[in-house]
Amino acid sequence: MVEIKFCGLMREIDAAFASAVGGSYAGVIFAGGPRQLTPEQAAIVLAGAAPDVQRVGVFGADFRERIPRAIAAVPLDVVQLHGDPTVADIRAARALYSGTIWAAVRVAGNSMPALAAELFGEADAVLLDALAPGALGAPGALGALGGTGRRVEWPMIAGDVARIRAGGMMVLAGGLNGANVRDAIAALEPDVVDVSSGVETAPGLKDHESMTAFAHAVLRSGT
DSSP states (O other): OEEEESSOOOOHHHHHHHHHHHHHHHEEESSSOOOBHHHHHHHHTTTTSOTSSSSEEEOOHHHHHHHHHHHHOOOOOOOEEEEOOOOHHHHHHHOOOSEEEEEEEEBBBOOOTTTTHHHHSSEEEEEEEEESOOOOOOSSSSSSSSOSSSOHHHHHHHHHHHHHHTTEEEOSSOOOOOOTHHHHHHOOSSSEEEEEEEEETTTTTTOHHHHHHHHHHHHHHOO
């Protein structure tokens, strides 16, 4: 059964609802952008999730500074590294945090980054997201870190993913919603599907009907 991560949570009520509709992971953002929370805010939001839901903190390139502050305030189960992390970054994060570490790979078109295979060998899971044009306040940078609604081209990368995954855990993000998640699951067979903007009416404002529809679609993918 494919598990669900509801990410970019900004309200305690949404974290509670994510649990109620079958979310296995509840994610908060420390990596910048319109959904960024302080560790203190994140602790309040994640208090709404059920005890058996895994708490995920999403970090950018400044993770070395932010991880110690976050884990002092929030009981995180997973640290997710965004911002094109390297194997060295994963090892650096392990020196700061003893739990599960996911590494995000941003995919452009039908091209899987060359580093992806190495990340599957080093991280506890690799998350595939779409490389979106435009930066978070920095013209010329490599693009926003998630939550953009931009879709990964699942059929175009299916062969590469199957080849380099080698049994590793994979999380799929990037433009997922209740209408397309079954196709995404069929194409790439992820272990976890990750949704943020696809169940929102505005950044960080989750729509509970959309969350329910997403969860039901994932459930139907197994039939």
